[in-house]
Amino acid sequence: MKRNILHCFQILAVALLLLSSCANHPDVPSTSQKANSLPAIYPDYCNVTVPCNIAPLNFMLPADEFQECVARLTTPDGLQQTYGDGLKVQIPESEWHAMLGASKGKSIKVEVWGQKQGEWLSFSPFEIHVATEPIDEYISYRLIEPTYVAWSYMEIAQRNLSSFEESQIFNNEVTCVDREKGQCLNCHSYQNYKTDNMLFHVRLSNAGTIIVNDGKVSKVNLKRDYTISSGVYPSWHPTEKLIAFSTDLTRQAFHTQNHNKIEVYDEGSDLILYDVETDSVSVVSNDSTLLEVYPTWSPDGKFLYYCKTVPLPEEMHDKDIRTTFPKIQYNLYRRSFDVKSHDFGEEELVYDAVSQDKSATLPRISPDGRYLMFAEGRYGCFHSRHEEADIVCIPLREDSALVEKSAALDFTPVNSDGYSESYPTWSSNGHWIMVASRRDDGNYSRVFFAYFNNGKAEKAFMLPQEDPEHNTFLLKSYNRPEFMVEPVRISVDEFSKVFDK
Amino acid sequence: MKHIHLLYTLLFGVAVLLFFGMAYPHHLHYQEQYQLFLFDSTYVWDIIRLPGGIADLLGRFCTQFFLFAWVGALIIALLLSAVQLLTLRLISVSGNGAGVRAVFHGLSFVPSFLLWLFLLDENALLGGVWAVLLTLLALWLFVKLPKGWVRRIVIIVTIPILYWMVGPNWNGSHYHRYPTVFPTLLYAAWLTAVALPLLLSIKRKVKSEKNLSKQSDRGRAASAVPASASTGRRQQILHFSLFTFTFIIMMMLVWKNANFKAEKVMQYDFMACHQQWNRILQTVNAEKPNNQIGVTVQNLALGMRGMLSERLFDYHQNGLLGLLPDVERDATSPMPTAEAFYQLGMIYVAQRTVFEAQESILDFQKSGRCYKRLAQTNLILGSYEVARKYLTALQKTLFYRDWANETLPLLGNEEAIAKHPEYGRLRQFVCSDDYYFSDHVTSDMLERLFLCNTENRLAFEYLKAYYMLTGDRENYAKLLLHLQKLKQ
Numbered sequence: 001m002k003r004n005i006l007h008c009f010q011i012l013a014v015a016l017l018l019l020s021s022c023a024n025h026p027d028v029p030s031t032s033q034k035a036n037s038l039p040a041i042y043p044d045y046c047n048v049t050v051p052c053n054i055a056p057l058n059f060m061l062p063a064d065e066f067q068e069c070v071a072r073l074t075t076p077d078g079l080q081q082t083y084g085d086g087l088k089v090q091i092p093e094s095e096w097h098a099m100l101g102a103s104k105g106k107s108i109k110v111e112v113w114g115q116k117q118g119e120w121l122s123f124s125p126f127e128i129h130v131a132t133e134p135i136d137e138y139i140s141y142r143l144i145e146p147t148y149v150a151w152s153y154m155e156i157a158q159r160n161l162s163s164f165e166e167s168q169i170f171n172n173e174v175t176c177v178d179r180e181k182g183q184c185l186n187c188h189s190y191q192n193y194k195t196d197n198m199l200f201h202v203r204l205s206n207a208g209t210i211i212v213n214d215g216k217v218s219k220v221n222l223k224r225d226y227t228i229s230s231g232v233y234p235s236w237h238p239t240e241k242l243i244a245f246s247t248d249l250t251r252q253a254f255h256t257q258n259h260n261k262i263e264v265y266d267e268g269s270d271l272i273l274y275d276v277e278t279d280s281v282s283v284v285s286n287d288s289t290l291l292e293v294y295p296t297w298s299p300d301g302k303f304l305y306y307c308k309t310v311p312l313p314e315e316m317h318d319k320d321i322r323t324t325f326p327k328i329q330y331n332l333y334r335r336s337f338d339v340k341s342h343d344f345g346e347e348e349l350v351y352d353a354v355s356q357d358k359s360a361t362l363p364r365i366s367p368d369g370r371y372l373m374f375a376e377g378r379y380g381c382f383h384s385r386h387e388e389a390d391i392v393c394i395p396l397r398e399d400s401a402l403v404e405k406s407a408a409l410d411f412t413p414v415n416s417d418g419y420s421e422s423y424p425t426w427s428s429n430g431h432w433i434m435v436a437s438r439r440d441d442g443n444y445s446r447v448f449f450a451y452f453n454n455g456k457a458e459k460a461f462m463l464p465q466e467d468p469e470h471n472t473f474l475l476k477s478y479n480r481p482e483f484m485v486e487p488v489r490i491s492v493d494e495f496s497k498v499f500d501k
Numbered sequence: 502m503k504h505i506h507l508l509y510t511l512l513f514g515v516a517v518l519l520f521f522g523m524a525y526p527h528h529l530h531y532q533e534q535y536q537l538f539l540f541d542s543t544y545v546w547d548i549i550r551l552p553g554g555i556a557d558l559l560g561r562f563c564t565q566f567f568l569f570a571w572v573g574a575l576i577i578a579l580l581l582s583a584v585q586l587l588t589l590r591l592i593s594v595s596g597n598g599a600g601v602r603a604v605f606h607g608l609s610f611v612p613s614f615l616l617w618l619f620l621l622d623e624n625a626l627l628g629g630v631w632a633v634l635l636t637l638l639a640l641w642l643f644v645k646l647p648k649g650w651v652r653r654i655v656i657i658v659t660i661p662i663l664y665w666m667v668g669p670n671w672n673g674s675h676y677h678r679y680p681t682v683f684p685t686l687l688y689a690a691w692l693t694a695v696a697l698p699l700l701l702s703i704k705r706k707v708k709s710e711k712n713l714s715k716q717s718d719r720g721r722a723a724s725a726v727p728a729s730a731s732t733g734r735r736q737q738i739l740h741f742s743l744f745t746f747t748f749i750i751m752m753m754l755v756w757k758n759a760n761f762k763a764e765k766v767m768q769y770d771f772m773a774c775h776q777q778w779n780r781i782l783q784t785v786n787a788e789k790p791n792n793q794i795g796v797t798v799q800n801l802a803l804g805m806r807g808m809l810s811e812r813l814f815d816y817h818q819n820g821l822l823g824l825l826p827d828v829e830r831d832a833t834s835p836m837p838t839a840e841a842f843y844q845l846g847m848i849y850v851a852q853r854t855v856f857e858a859q860e861s862i863l864d865f866q867k868s869g870r871c872y873k874r875l876a877q878t879n880l881i882l883g884s885y886e887v888a889r890k891y892l893t894a895l896q897k898t899l900f901y902r903d904w905a906n907e908t909l910p911l912l913g914n915e916e917a918i919a920k921h922p923e924y925g926r927l928r929q930f931v932c933s934d935d936y937y938f939s940d941h942v943t944s945d946m947l948e949r950l951f952l953c954n955t956e957n958r959l960a961f962e963y964l965k966a967y968y969m970l971t972g973d974r975e976n977y978a979k980l981l982l983h984l985q986k987l988k989q
Contacts, residue, residue: 149855179680179863247639256849256946257935306694322937410876441886474866475890 009170024085026070030118039112040065041089041170043462043471046126049451050461052387053162054102056096057128057461060088060468061114063174068115075099076106085208088468093163103130112246129458130252131451133431135161137446138487139186139463140169142479146443148254148262148334156188156200158487164466168208169488170200178205186360186480189243191236192483193428199234199243206499213241219498224281228268233398235296235304240339241276244284244295244304255323259442264409269293271306273342284335284344288410291328293381298334298365300336305334305363307381310354326379326420326470329359332372336457348401351394356405362423366395367430370405371455372396374424383446384422384436384479390415391424391435395455413459414450423467427483433457434481445477505737506606510582512609516572516752517578517617525571525759531623534565534774535678535813535832535862539897553628553668553675556635560628560676567868568900577620580630582695585613587637589631591698594644605701607743611646612697614751615690616762622677622684622760626864628672629676629687632667633694639663641696665765678864713729752925765790769798770833773840774870778802789817796823797837800966805844807958810965821970824963825942828854832861832868845950846930850938852878867894869901876908881928885912942967945977956985 019385038046041059059209061069070084075089079102083089089112091099098107107127114121126500139161144154144447155171159260169188176183184203191197198212208219222231222245231245249268269291284304285292295306307330316324331353336345353360354377363374373393375383383389389416394403415421416439423436433452436445437460447463463478465471521529538544538561548558559829563580566574587908589609614634621626638908639659669675677684718719725774769790772781781802790796796819800829803809803816817823826838839854852875879888889912895905911917911924919925938946961984968977 145856145860147860148857151864152855152860173865238598253937254850254853255935256847256938257932258849259882261849261853262935441890442884443887444890472890473893475894 013302013432024189025253026084028070028072028082029115029122032113032122034125035114035121036111037124038126039114041112043464045110045128045461045473047129047350047459048461049131049458050100051161051449051451052100052130052132053097053099053134053137055161055464056091056093057464058090058468063087066114066116067281068228070112071111073099074109074111075102076108077102090466090468092196098479099160099183100130101129103427104128105132112431116164125371129451131431131453133429133451134455135432135449136193136427136429136483136485137161138484139344139434139481140484141414141447141481142185142191144479146445146477147150150251151182151184156185158484160218160331160465162434167433167487168248168492169315169490170492170495172202174321174492174496176205178363180359181205183207187232188480188482189234189236189310190482190484192238193309195486195488197236197241198488199236201231202499210498211276211497212490217495217498219269220279222274222281224270226283227272227281228286231272231274232269233294237297237339238299238301242342243274243301244297244306244437245272245274245278246270246293246295246306247272247304248293251321253325254404259387260385262385263325264385265321265328265380266293267321271295271304275342282342286345291330291381294362296365297337299367299369301339302337303334303349304337305332305350305365307331307361307363308333308347310430311452312357328381330361330381331381332360332363332374350401351403351405360392364424364426366404368424371409371430372426373426373433375424377420382436385420387420388424389420389422391421391433393433393457399446409455409457414448414457415460420445425479425481425483428485432483433460434483435460436481438480440471444471444474447478447481506738509606509610509740510585510589512611513585513748514578514582516748516942517581518574519578520617520755521574521620523620524761526574527764527771528623528760528943529567529573530771531767531833532627533566533573533809535866535868536561536564536646537867537869537872537894537898539563539894540899541897544897548735551668552665553632556632556668556677557626557628557664559631559635560626561967563631565899568869576629578629579629580634581613581616583635584616584630584634584658584690585610587634587641588612588694588697588703591640591644592701593636594698605697606740607747608693608697610747610751612694614747614755615686615693617751617755618758619684619686619690621755623763624678624682624863625687625761626676626686629684632669633666633677633687633691636691637694640698657978678862679799680863687803692829726883761794766794766962769795770837773798773801773837776805778805782806786815791817793819793822793826794834795839797826797841800824801837801841801844803842804959804962807962808961810969813966813969818970821967824970827940828857830857830861832858832863835861836870843874843878843927843962846927846932846954846957847946847950848878848881848927848931852882853938869895869898873901873904876905877924880908880911880918881924888912921930930954930960937977940970944971946950955984 012280024451040062045057045059048498066087069087069089072080072082074080093277107129109125109127111121111125114425119459128175138158140156140158142154142156157166157168158169161167170185172183172185181204181328181386183205186201188200196215199209201209204441205404209222211220212217227247229247233246235284237500247270248266250496251265253263253265268288271292273282273284290311295304297304309328309330312324312327315325330347332351333347335347336352351360359379360366360374360376361373365372371393375389376392377383377386377389391411393409393411397403414433419437419442421435421437423433431452433450435448437448438445450460451458520880539649540817563576589606592605592609616630644655646655676687763807781798785799790799796817799816800809800823824839828835835854835858839851842851842854855871855874859868872895876888876891892905892909895901931952934949935952947960947967951960951964964980
């Protein structure tokens with residue numbers, strides 16, 4: 001009896017192993033009709049440029065039109081392989097990485113067949129260009145419902161870009177002591193793409209800013225008597241243990257007939273500098289009549305870039321901010337920074353968005369210091385909720401701080417038409433741009449990457465998922481995606497221990 | 502008469518069934534609407550990977566049937582009866598004296614009654630009952646096994662598995678929607694269900710030791726004396742008396758602890774959710790509501806039947822908050838308000854209100870009712886891909902699947918939406934004029950809504966009611982004048 005049970009287990013284990021290692025390699029349809037168009041695959045990976053270390057670009061055909069899908073991938077060395085299981089094309093990681101390795105600097109040809117009402121259609125082939133430059137191994141993001149005021153479960157997660165491995169950095173359940181009050185997590189940030197020095201905020205129940213300093217975790221309160229709030233939007237200095245924060249009195253208003261749904265605005269905002277080693281906060285800028293937000297350091301740490309409003313027209317001075325905030329627009333400025341004395345220089349205008357009736361936010365400087373990238377919308381500071389918001393990239397000048405819109409690069413391949421693009425970031429090698437975009441359905445933010453080389457951006461593509469249907473089901477937004485060159489190694493439990501102290 | 506105890510169990514089960522089916526049906530609807538059971542491997546895995554996950558999963562699986570109150574009542578009746586029978590079975594194994602069995606037969610109902618009391622709380626989760634039941638099943642398995650090493654090994658192996666099955670998990674499921682609430686009644690039921698057989702077993706052990714010593718002294722076994730016919734009748738009377746006593750005490754406790762006020766509020770919410778306007782009016786005519794949700798629903802029903810302004814003061818009113826309450830951050834109170842916003846054509850506001858309600862569910866579950874309304878609002882607003890997300894999720898449910906399948910073809914089909922009796926009408930009511938919604942109802946908001954589409958009779962009724970409640974005669978007169986002009 002015992003031998004029989006053991007035998008059954010052995011058979012089951014072998015069968016499971018075989019099943020898990022088997023990829024479906026179907027035959028290419030023997031007869032098909034030419035469609036003379038590119039396949040409408042989801043996500044759209046047609047003619048994109050991808051990093052040489054990205055996870056498999058699994059995709060599928062639309063379920064309401066097709067019954068089956070077969071794809072044939074051909075590498076430059078002539079090797080071919082077919083994939084397809086129902087409507088989905090899912091490529092095993094090992095086979096995909098071998099194909100990427102063989103196609104570095106060249107392209108993988110993809111032919112797709114779709115079965116529609118019993119007949120096979122053959123679509124025009126497309127190419128996946130494989131760049132020689134890798135992408136940073138990890139990204140992190142907050143997964144949250146696109147909420148208004150209330151929220152439920154949220155987490156900050158990290159994802160290995162070479163595989164589909166996703167793990168949790170922290171969640172809002174483990175240290176929440178008052179569920180009715182709730183706990184909110186936000187604004188994870190890293191020094192120089194590394195995770196030994198990082199932070200994130202925990203709001204409301206058990207609140208504080210969690211700071212990792214050379215791998216040591218602590219919880220600090222950044223609110224001071226002389227600041228309007230605790231630290232909000234952060235930026236680590238690239239070399240020093242200093243973090244620039246904005247302090248914000250953030251409010252919300254709700255549309256009654258507008259796809260943007262929510263307006264997030266600041267009633268007040270300033271800039272502060274936090275010294276991690278001494279736990280001291282100094283004010284960088286606190287003009288009570290103007291709003292300063294989204295600080296970011298230049299890669300050499302010699303300049304602090306930020307966004308700042310211009311004074312409102314006089315007739316609007318006494319008006320309620322709920323009526324004036326569509327007129328609140330931000331320009332980009334910078335101030336030089338002396339690393340030794342921690343002194344800031346005079347303010348310099350970098351980009352005048354207001355004169356074009358626009359508002360520029362979320363500036364990021366490329367790692368080589370040559371390009372300024374930011375999100376631009378018509379007004380306000382929260383472009384994640386502005387469907388007209390796009391990413392703009394302008395080369396910086398050596399002779400002047402000021403850059404002009406006329407010098408902006410063609411970022412059409414990165415942006416979508418009529419959907420919000422925001423939160424742009426550069427990979428550590430400056431060849432990959434990551435943005436959060438609502439182009440998928442107008443409501444849920446998804447992560448998109450685009451190749452960037454010598455001032456030219458290529459078509460953006462969605463973060464690949466093991467199940468290509470994943471994003472159609474996922475009722476969470478990817479919030480504040482950040483690149484990292486290494487994973488966060490501190491576990492959720494280790495982070496939660498600082499709340500006990 | 503050997504199986505007389507089954508008759509008592511049946512009586513108990515029928516009492517539970519009638520209570521939840523007749524006196525407490527809307528508590529079951531309430532439970533159902535704050536969860537979304539998906540036939541999806543990721544959903545199942547996320548639940549069962551935690552301690553207590555199996556009990557939690559079984560509880561959630563059963564709760565989806567609460568959409569139909571009588572089915573829910575039957576499920577609860579079966580579960581509580583099973584708990585009682587298992588407790589009794591364990592007692593029977595543990596105690597062999599007829600008198601002792603009679604006493605403990607009455608007491609075998611205690612865990613089930615405690616669970617009944619536990620389930621009176623609308624935030625008590627059915628997984629708790631499953632946890633008790635699974636524990637009893639495990640105990641029954643243990644006593645069924647032959648004594649010796651096999652039993653010991655099975656116990657050692659089963660205890661961690663049992664912990665994984667029934668938990669509880671302090672960071673996750675602990676069988677109450679409020680994580681900070683300690684479900685005392687559940688733990689009392691759990692404890693009594695396990696402790697009763699254990700106590701009896703100890704008692705029997707002590708007694709058998711005494712008997713052994715008496716046997717050696719007197720050479721006879723006291724327990725070997727067969728029961729006479731009169732002893733049997735006495736046992737039956739004792740059985741009946743103890744059952745009746747326990748039943749009456751427990752029923753009194755159940756009735757005293759039942760929250761019939763909340764049941765009434767939930768009834769109003771249920772009727773509004775199912776747009777039973779005539780039933781609402783019948784209910785308010787029988788007993789005028791004096792709680793905010795009741796008044797909101799009453800006014801909505803009056804409005805839907807075109808009688809709001811005419812009969813406003815025939816009923817209790819709660820100022821403007823009875824017309825359209827402020828959007829609160831909790832899972833329950835915003836739902837009837839959201840229904841009013843939806844029927845008025847304030848679709849974005851209705852969507853936000855429902856979204857906030859769902860996000861306020863304290864144990865982070867989702868809601869079938871909310872998903873349905875979010876799909877509807879997105880469909881009306883033309884956000885078809887977002888609507889598709891909710892509908893695709895609902896396709897994985899047992900009871901919302903058909904509705905999702907019927908609704909999916911509407912996505913992007915403008916003609917079909919325009920012809921749809923509900924979505925077509927509400928789409929016409931949506932005001933193109935965008936402004937920022939205050940959390941309080943304002944006359945400006947209702948005026949805009951009415952002026953955007955003067956066919957919006959409900960907006961007209963609400964605006965008139967607003968002026969009547971605020972005593973704004975001037976604007977009331979202006980509105981009537983405006984209406985007259987429109988008629989001309």
